[in-house]
Amino acid sequence: MTTPTLHINHLQKNFGKFQALKDITFDIYPGEVFGFIGPNGAGKSTTIRTLLGILKASGGQATIFGKDVFKDAVAIHSRLAYVPGDVYLWPNLSGGEIIDLFLKLAHNKHTEKTDQLIKAFQLDPTKKARTYSKGNRQKVALIAAFSTEADFYIFDEPTSGLDPLNEEIFQQEVLKLKAAGKAVLLSSHILSEVEKMCDRIGIIRQGKIVETGTLQEMRHLTRTVVKVQTVEPTPEIAALVGVHNVEVNQNGSMTLAVDSEHLDSLMEYLSKKQILSLQATPPTLEDLFLRYYDSEVQTNEQ
Numbered sequence: 505m506t507t508p509t510l511h512i513n514h515l516q517k518n519f520g521k522f523q524a525l526k527d528i529t530f531d532i533y534p535g536e537v538f539g540f541i542g543p544n545g546a547g548k549s550t551t552i553r554t555l556l557g558i559l560k561a562s563g564g565q566a567t568i569f570g571k572d573v574f575k576d577a578v579a580i581h582s583r584l585a586y587v588p589g590d591v592y593l594w595p596n597l598s599g600g601e602i603i604d605l606f607l608k609l610a611h612n613k614h615t616e617k618t619d620q621l622i623k624a625f626q627l628d629p630t631k632k633a634r635t636y637s638k639g640n641r642q643k644v645a646l647i648a649a650f651s652t653e654a655d656f657y658i659f660d661e662p663t664s665g666l667d668p669l670n671e672e673i674f675q676q677e678v679l680k681l682k683a684a685g686k687a688v689l690l691s692s693h694i695l696s697e698v699e700k701m702c703d704r705i706g707i708i709r710q711g712k713i714v715e716t717g718t719l720q721e722m723r724h725l726t727r728t729v730v731k732v733q734t735v736e737p738t739p740e741i742a743a744l745v746g747v748h749n750v751e752v753n754q755n756g757s758m759t760l761a762v763d764s765e766h767l768d769s770l771m772e773y774l775s776k777k778q779i780l781s782l783q784a785t786p787p788t789l790e791d792l793f794l795r796y797y798d799s800e801v802q803t804n805e806q
């Protein structure tokens with residue numbers, strides 16, 4: 505079996521009496537883009553900072569490339585690239601100088617690829633960092649990271665501040681990493697981005713991983729919205745197992761929600777009816793995420 509690039513097992517982190525990470529467990533394999541999502545304050549950055557050795561864990565284990573992140577940081581960091589959500593840059597150096605400095609610190613060199621990335625992200629590398637917008641500061645870190653020859657790339661909300669064109673460049677570069685067999689951890693609030701790029705997703709809530717799986721597996725946890733119009737009225741549909749919220753529309757069509765595991769039996773039932781129109785809208789990652797977000801709000805209010 506392939507060794508995971510990242511293995512986290514029951515990771516915990518306390519800040520004084522506050523337990524920010526209660527139980528974080530997941531793996532990321534080579535060639536995989538793993539989406540790490542959850543509400544504000546759920547513990548995404550704390551998990552990442554602990555993996556990078558910036559914070560000391562209070563319990564549990566974590567390995568990167570099979571090495572203990574708390575003991576073998578130097579060996580791990582030589583094969584790892586990281587971009588935080590809010591990048592600090594030396595204000596009096598130019599963007600180009602900072603990219604080269606980041607590359608030097610990572611024992612890498614400015615290459616043709618670096619120039620291609622500067623062009624693709626449309627960064628003016630001659631300008632001093634103090635004149636850069638937030639988006640341009642992000643670009644400096646992203647260009648350095650994508651120019652780095654690493655095996656594991658960690659991005660913590662990397663596209664906050666990027667315009668749609670640059671977000672697209674970011675996505676293309678991540679997919680190139682994946683095609684090259686690299687592992688990627690992507691923490692993001694942009695669910696459409698996660699949905700588009702990630703092979704598997706982990707949802708964190710209040711310091712705990714509450715779900716991990718492929719988008720397909722996640723979809724089974726939620727409901728599909730079906731809009732159907734039959735020749736004959738079918739009020740008995742509301743009594744079928746897994747069917748919820750049946751509403752009759754003005755034109756006689758029905759809108760209902762069906763648990764994903766009962767979608768097939770609903771379709772079998774409908775195949776025996778005369779259908780005028782049928783539309784099934786699969787749940788998005790946002791539908792699933794909002795479900796967890798909602799339950800967080802309720803928990804906090806109790």
Ligand SMILES: Nc1ncnc2c1ncn2[C@@H]1O[C@H](COP(=O)(O)OP(=O)(O)OP(=O)(O)O)[C@@H](O)[C@H]1O
Pocket residue numbers: 519522524542543544545546547548549550551
């Ligand atoms: N140094 C610290 N001292 C005390 N509490 C902290 C510290 N760093 C983070 N926390 C708390 O730990 C929890 C998790 O924070 P974290 O920044 O990891 O969340 P996040 O999921 O990355 O959120 P966001 O999506 O807003 O970036 C929060 O309640 C935060 O207030």
